[in-house]
Amino acid sequence: MLKRKSNEPAWVIGVDGGGTKTEAVLARARADDEPTGGQDDTQPEIVATSVTGPSNLQRLPMQSSLDAVAAACEGLLEQVPEARDRVQASCLAMAGSGNPLLKAAFERWVEQQPWSGTAHVTHDARAVIAAGNQSDAGIALIAGTGSFAFALDRQGRSAQCGGWGGLLGDEGSAHWIALEGFRRSLRSLDGRGEQTCLVEDLTRWCTDIGPPRWPHHLSLLQPKQIAAAAPVVTRAAQHGDAVASRIVQAAADELATLVVTLARQLFAGESFELACAGGPLCNVPVLGERLLERLADDGFDRVQLQCVKHPAHGAARMAADHDLTFRGSEG
Numbered sequence: 001m002l003k004r005k006s007n008e009p010a011w012v013i014g015v016d017g018g019g020t021k022t023e024a025v026l027a028r029a030r031a032d033d034e035p036t037g038g039q040d041d042t043q044p045e046i047v048a049t050s051v052t053g054p055s056n057l058q059r060l061p062m063q064s065s066l067d068a069v070a071a072a073c074e075g076l077l078e079q080v081p082e083a084r085d086r087v088q089a090s091c092l093a094m095a096g097s098g099n100p101l102l103k104a105a106f107e108r109w110v111e112q113q114p115w116s117g118t119a120h121v122t123h124d125a126r127a128v129i130a131a132g133n134q135s136d137a138g139i140a141l142i143a144g145t146g147s148f149a150f151a152l153d154r155q156g157r158s159a160q161c162g163g164w165g166g167l168l169g170d171e172g173s174a175h176w177i178a179l180e181g182f183r184r185s186l187r188s189l190d191g192r193g194e195q196t197c198l199v200e201d202l203t204r205w206c207t208d209i210g211p212p213r214w215p216h217h218l219s220l221l222q223p224k225q226i227a228a229a230a231p232v233v234t235r236a237a238q239h240g241d242a243v244a245s246r247i248v249q250a251a252a253d254e255l256a257t258l259v260v261t262l263a264r265q266l267f268a269g270e271s272f273e274l275a276c277a278g279g280p281l282c283n284v285p286v287l288g289e290r291l292l293e294r295l296a297d298d299g300f301d302r303v304q305l306q307c308v309k310h311p312a313h314g315a316a317r318m319a320a321d322h323d324l325t326f327r328g329s330e331g
Contacts, residue, residue, distance in 0.1 A: 011083040012044060013076065013090040013115060014316030016127055017055035017069060019145035020224050020279075024050045024072035026080055026087075027316040043131075043313060044320040047083075050075030054224055056145075057106055058096030058165065065094075066109055073115045087117040091319035093127030093311060095146070098163065120318065124311060125150035125160070131314025132275025132306040139262055140308075141255060144278035145227045147173040149258035153266045161258045166223045171254035174227035174280050180247045181233040182214055188243065196243035201232050234284045251280065252290035259291075260298045271302035282307040 010029035015022065027044035052072040055065040069092065077084045092110060097103040103121060110119045128140035129152055139151045147170045148163035166175050185202055187193030189211055203210055209217050218226060236244035263272060274295075280287055288305060295303050308314070 010320070011080075011087045012117070012316055012319035013073060013087055014127070014312045014314070014319055015069060015072065015090070015092040015094070016124060016310070016312040016315055017057070017065065017092065017094040018124055019054050019056040019059055019095055020227070022052045022055040022068040022072045023310065023312040024052075024069070024076055025310070025312045025316050026076040026083055027313075027320065029320040043317050046313060046316065048076045048079040049310075049312075050079070054145075056095040057102040058099055059223065062102070062105060065096075065106070069110075070113070073113070077115060085114060087115050089118040089120075089319040090116045091120045091122065091127070091315040093122050093124045093315045093318075095124045095148075097121055097123050098160075117319075122318070123150070123160075124148075126152070127311040127314035127318065128275045128277045128308050129314065130317045131311050132277075132308040133273040135273065138273035138275060139259055139267075141259055141274060141276045141281065142278050143173050143251075143255055143276070143281045145173060145175050145224050146170040147176070147255060147258065147278075149255075149262055151262035151266045151272075157266060159262050159265045161261045172251040172258070172280075174230035174278065175223045176254075177233050177247060177251050177280060178226050178229035180250070181229065181236075181244065182218065184243050184247065186211060186214070194243060197236055197239075197241050198233065198244055201236055202229060205229050205232050230280060231283075234280065234287070237286065238284075248284065248287055249290055252287050253294055255281070255287075256291050256294035256298070259295060260300065263295075263300050267300075271304070272300075274303050274305045275308050276305060277308045277311050282309055 012027050015024045025046050026048040027046050029044050050072045052068045055068040057065050107121050110116050125140040125142055125148055129138055130136055137152050137154045142148045150160045152158045162169055170176050181198050181202055184193055185199045188196050233244050233247055237248040
């Protein structure tokens with residue numbers, strides 16, 4: 001663990017780079033005898049936060065990702081000028097870093113940045129566990145623009161599931177929920193499915209672009225932009241629309257499958273902490289409730305669920321604690 005001297009802060013940077021946004025935090029490692037004010041003493045003190053556009057290494061041109069990360073980190077140092085050139089360590093938890101070539105290229109760039117200090121690059125789910133689980137073990141479930149699950153046990157063994165992108169996977173994600181809403185609406189229109197308010201609601205979301213023009217309109221949008229329609233579907237479900245409700249239930253079932261697959265590998269017969277990140281999981285109570293029901297049906301009824309709204313805090317924790325940095329963070 002990095003520990004500051006009484007008169008010299010130990011600055012660290014944590015970055016969460018995803019398909020929707022990039023969040024960076026500047027943090028100060030705590031002294032051994034420093035009072036925490038009732039806060040979790042496993043987490044460093046967050047001093048500044050900066051948010052920029054998406055930086056998923058797999059889905060975006062590399063330069064776009066680099067620009068988003070650079071802008072986020074520079075934003076931190078503009079807020080706290082005394083930390084400039086004094087950052088000791090950084091951890092960048094990046095969606096898409098499972099691709100070895102992209103990760104290597106990104107790491108080379110990070111090492112050249114004046115704000116990086118001793119830098120470590122890992123995938124975005126690793127930081128979710130560090131942020132959400134005090135024990136730094138359990139399962140991270142991400143359902144933002146994409147979906148992905150990662151498990152880490154107390155012995156440092158890890159496994160992952162999903163994360164195959166919007167074309168071949170990402171079931172249960174905001175992108176998937178939105179597309180299912182459009183698909184079910186079109187089925188309703190041509191008589192293959194029951195009536196749903198989603199036809200009108202999604203037309204309104206498309207700024208009055210009607211269903212006949214949806215295929216062309218959606219083909220022009222990025223996954224992040226399509227994912228922004230997911231709240232239309234989840235709101236309709238909360239208001240009792242049967243079609244939307246089935247979409248949300250199906251999303252929960254898909255996400256539960258990711259978790260159960262990993263739990264059977266690493267936590268068979270054990271309780272575990274489940275840290276969740278992403279708009280649908282953190283903002284739609286019925287989705288989390290259905291997820292826990294499915295886990296219980298599969299024999300995992302002692303799951304503790306924690307919503308992580310700022311995975312970058314977990315990245316900062318990893319930057320501040322060398323022992324955590326290399327636990328289960330390959331890929």
